[in-house]
Amino acid sequence: MSDRGLxxxxxxxxPLPEPQAIGISSLLSSAKRRFSHFFEWFGSLGVFxxxxxxxxxxxxxxxxxxxxxxxxxGSRSLPLVALAGAAIGIVISxxxxxxxxxxxxxxxxxxxxxxxxxxxxxxxxxxxVVSGRVGAGIGAELASMKVTEQIDAIEASAINPYRxxxxxxxxxxxxxxxxxxxxADACALLTGWFAQALVEQLSFRQFVESGFRGAxxxxxxxxxxxxAVYGLIIGIIACFQGMRTRGGAAGVGRAATNSxxxxxxxxxxxxxxxxxFILVFFP
Amino acid sequence: MSRLARLGAFIVGTLAILAxxxxxxxxxxxxxRSTYQxxxxxxxxxxxxxxxxxxxxxxxxxxxxxIALPHTPGGKVTVVMDLDRxxxxxxxxxxxxxxxxxGVLGSQFVAISFGSADQAEVKDxxxxxxxxxxxxxxxxxxxxxxxxxxxxxxxxxxxxxxHLNSVSAKIDSGQGTVGALVNDKQLYSNLKQxxxxxxxxxxxxxxxVTAFKxxxxxxxxxxxxxxxFKKRGYEDSASLGANKIGSLPLNAPIKTxxxxxxxxxxxxDTAKLTNExxxxxxxxxxxxxxxxxxxxxxxxxxxxxxxxxxxxxxxxAMVIRAYLVDNFGFDDTLLKTLGMGxxxxxxxxxxxxxxxxxxxxxxxxxxxxxxxxxxxxxxPKIDKPLQMPVVTPKP
Numbered sequence: 001m002s003d004r005g006l007x008x009x010x011x012x013x014x015p016l017p018e019p020q021a022i023g024i025s026s027l028l029s030s031a032k033r034r035f036s037h038f039f040e041w042f043g044s045l046g047v048f049x050x051x052x053x054x055x056x057x058x059x060x061x062x063x064x065x066x067x068x069x070x071x072x073x074g075s076r077s078l079p080l081v082a083l084a085g086a087a088i089g090i091v092i093s094x095x096x097x098x099x100x101x102x103x104x105x106x107x108x109x110x111x112x113x114x115x116x117x118x119x120x121x122x123x124x125x126x127x128x129v130v131s132g133r134v135g136a137g138i139g140a141e142l143a144s145m146k147v148t149e150q151i152d153a154i155e156a157s158a159i160n161p162y163r164x165x166x167x168x169x170x171x172x173x174x175x176x177x178x179x180x181x182x183x184a185d186a187c188a189l190l191t192g193w194f195a196q197a198l199v200e201q202l203s204f205r206q207f208v209e210s211g212f213r214g215a216x217x218x219x220x221x222x223x224x225x226x227x228a229v230y231g232l233i234i235g236i237i238a239c240f241q242g243m244r245t246r247g248g249a250a251g252v253g254r255a256a257t258n259s260x261x262x263x264x265x266x267x268x269x270x271x272x273x274x275x276x277f278i279l280v281f282f283p
Numbered sequence: 284m285s286r287l288a289r290l291g292a293f294i295v296g297t298l299a300i301l302a303x304x305x306x307x308x309x310x311x312x313x314x315x316r317s318t319y320q321x322x323x324x325x326x327x328x329x330x331x332x333x334x335x336x337x338x339x340x341x342x343x344x345x346x347x348x349x350i351a352l353p354h355t356p357g358g359k360v361t362v363v364m365d366l367d368r369x370x371x372x373x374x375x376x377x378x379x380x381x382x383x384x385x386g387v388l389g390s391q392f393v394a395i396s397f398g399s400a401d402q403a404e405v406k407d408x409x410x411x412x413x414x415x416x417x418x419x420x421x422x423x424x425x426x427x428x429x430x431x432x433x434x435x436x437x438x439x440x441x442x443x444x445x446h447l448n449s450v451s452a453k454i455d456s457g458q459g460t461v462g463a464l465v466n467d468k469q470l471y472s473n474l475k476q477x478x479x480x481x482x483x484x485x486x487x488x489x490x491x492v493t494a495f496k497x498x499x500x501x502x503x504x505x506x507x508x509x510x511x512f513k514k515r516g517y518e519d520s521a522s523l524g525a526n527k528i529g530s531l532p533l534n535a536p537i538k539t540x541x542x543x544x545x546x547x548x549x550x551x552d553t554a555k556l557t558n559e560x561x562x563x564x565x566x567x568x569x570x571x572x573x574x575x576x577x578x579x580x581x582x583x584x585x586x587x588x589x590x591x592x593x594x595x596x597x598x599x600a601m602v603i604r605a606y607l608v609d610n611f612g613f614d615d616t617l618l619k620t621l622g623m624g625x626x627x628x629x630x631x632x633x634x635x636x637x638x639x640x641x642x643x644x645x646x647x648x649x650x651x652x653x654x655x656x657x658x659x660x661x662x663p664k665i666d667k668p669l670q671m672p673v674v675t676p677k678p
Contacts, residue, residue, distance in 0.1 A: 067286070067287065067290065068286065070290050071286045071287075071289060071290045074290060074293050074294070075289045075290050075292070075293035078293055179293070179294065179297035179298070179301075180297070182297045182298075182300040182301050182304070183296070183297050183300060185300070185304075186300045186303075208307060212307050212308055212311055213311065215307075215308045215311055216308065216311075216334055217305070217308055217309075219308075220304055220305075220308050221305075224301075224304075
């Protein structure tokens with residue numbers, strides 16, 4: 001690599017902080033700063049959520065934008081989610097068959113597939129895929145609107161940007177995620193059955209009969225509709241990261257990345273709480 | 284495709300998946316089928332879970348809706364089950380609910396047996412009987428105690444066999460009483476001799492009994508005792524029922540002769556004939572006519588003990604029969620007797636009773652009726668030799 005390349009790289013990078021004398025006091029102050037940044041982030045997120053909620057529940061409602069977002073989050077994500085679900089179905093089918101036949105419990109295969117898809121894999125895979133696709137999209141879109149001062153322009157024309165931009169997207173995420181989860185579940189079960197039927201005789205009816213034996217609504221509905229919480233997390237975090245962006249094209253990129261990373265992280269953390277919640281309240 | 288159409292297709296498609304899921308699971312939970320509830324109580328449900336299968340005749344026909352602990356320590360665990368309406372005709376009040384396990388270590392389910400056809404049908408919310416579940420741990424405990432006790436049994440048997448061994452060895456070598464019995468030839472021949480003597484004794488005893496019987500017969504005719512029998516009118520009480528019938532034939536008679544007891548018999552309480560010549564008309568008629576069956580029916584008035592009167596009427600009928608058979612020529616097997624005992628009729632009291640000799644045409648069938656025979660005062664007659672013991676003065 002040439003000198004020019006190095007200088008070019010150095011020019012793009014933000015200036016490094018001045019080398020400081022490493023002392024206990026500086027370490028402490030740095031930790032304190034990070035600590036306060038952490039809480040500041042949560043504080044601003046809380047304020048932002050409150051603004052969005054206020055905008056969402058008071059008229060006028062932005063129907064056209066809402067429907068556009070339904071389409072964007074829901075139907076346009078369907079192929080991706082369906083494909084992910086189908087892949088997961090095949091993977092679980094192959095793995096489960098191998099593990100179950102080792103323990104001589106191959107007759108439990110349909111139930112294993114149905115339970116693992118409906119209760120765990122379907123919701124989580126859908127949440128992660130949508131957080132990747134929609135989270136990044138919302139983060140980047142709002143961030144670029146922010147850095148090009150379009151949001152300021154919307155505000156100047158007496159339209160609440162929280163109502164028009166954030167509330168519609170968050171609501172679309174909340175409502176569309178359970179539907180996408182259903183689609184992912186259906187695809188996973190179909191491909192799971194198909195992968196099994198390729199290697200041994202298993203009619204679809206037989207698969208459904210033994211797979212759903214003893215299945216209850218508590219095993220089906222709460223895991224499916226908990227993804228509305230995933231939708232809330234994805235929508236709020238992506239909008240928040242997008243609308244607080246600063247600093248040009250680099251800021252847009254950061255916002256997109258942070259949206260995806262934080263949304264996925266919180267989604268999985270929320271799942272820990274949600275699983276326990278469902279086990280306690282929907283035994 | 285417009286944005287709206289695409290969105291609509293997406294929403295309809297995913298909601299259809301939701302509906303299918305709800306219906307598939309709902310049918311497993313019997314949510315969309317007509318069901319009824321049954322309760323059963325158990326001391327222990329052996330880990331039965333809510334939502335577990337309920338099988339009727341091995342067919343999945345319902346689910347466990349709830350399981351409730353009792354409110355008092357002495358109570359039982361109540362299991363509430365939702366059952367498919369189609370099982371309503373099979374499950375009756377005597378059906379038995381039991382908790383069983385799929386395989387050895389599988390999940391628990393409730394099995395309900397078929398009821399009996401004659402039992403009442405169960406109603407919604409009824410309680411059916413139950414039998415305690417088979418718990419593996421209990422089974423192992425029991426098996427353990429059985430094994431322990433069978434070990435003791437085996438020990439005892441070993442000991443007993445050893446004793447038996449020593450006993451049989453002693454017998455074999457001729458020690459003790461049994462040993463002598465087995466080994467001593469003399470004892471056997473003694474026993475054989477005793478048996479032969481016993482045989483001869485029994486034969487002699489039989490001969491003695493026959494002689495005694497003959498002596499008794501002779502005694503009846505002895506002048507000291509014959510007065511009693513003469514006065515009574517007949518000798519052998521055992522032959523009273525020899526020609527008795529249970530009831531009259533249903534055919535119309537060809538002739539009926541009617542008399543009173545007073546006309547023919549000596550007194551009110553004996554069966555001794557006095558004016559037997561009166562019966563000549565009957566004897567002549569029987570000689571002349573081809574008849575099927577003739578029945579001598581004797582009834583008495585309301586005086587006297589019922590049982591004695593019944594015997595007396597039977598005896599009088601038999602005495603009349605003996606007179607007719609002895610003095611007139613006809614087929615005596617066709618002449619039957621029927622003692623009616625006491626009958627309610629004022630005229631019977633005045634005349635001591637009535638006698639009717641009813642003669643039926645040829646082809647009359649006697650009714651088969653054993654009840655009056657069983658109620659008869661006379662002893663069983665089947666295996667008695669037919670005697671002709673009636674004392675009748677010759678005409």
